[in-house]
Amino acid sequence: RYTAAEVRERAHVRAQHGGSCYxxxxxRLPNSYLYDAEIIPRVQQYIRQDGRFDNTSVWVLGERRLVTLMGCVQSPEQGRALEQAVGLVDDVMGVVNQLSVGAAPPAARNPPQRP
Known part of the structure; x- marks a missing residue:
């Protein structure tokens, strides 16, 4: 639990994030959170149109102009290329790469045994 003073302090930090930059x-916007609604769709469109990442399974999260990449890529090099590409999208301040190489194989199911 937070005290009333801690709640006010956290609210102030959140409200001011990006204010000095503006x-x-x-x-172009007075608060970093105002970018959230538009950045993720632009990043998703960029990834789809690039072509180098068609064989990936990636999802994108964002907050305060920071983009987090999660999911699977084919190689470490492809993951780094995706991270660099997303960093070029307008208004993206940083990219957090949480990508994994390859995919876990599906769990094998044992067929029912006949008596």
């Missing part, structure tokens, strides 16, 4: 003209 005030000096480096950012």
């Amino acid at each position: 005030r000096v003209g480096r950012c």
Whole structure:
């Protein structure tokens, strides 16, 4: 549980995230959270249109202009290429790469035994 003072402090930090960037003209929106609704669809579109990542199973999460990549790629090199590509999308401040190479094989089911 948080005290009332801790809640106010956390709310202030959240509200101000990205504010100084906007005030000096480096950012087009006054708060980093305002980018969330538009960044993820643009990242998803970029990945689909690129072509190098058609054989992946990746999902994208984002908050405060930070994009997290999760899922499976075919090789470490493909994962790094995807991370670098997503970093080029407008307004993305950083990319967190949580990609895995390959996929876990499906669990084998034992067929029913005949008596």
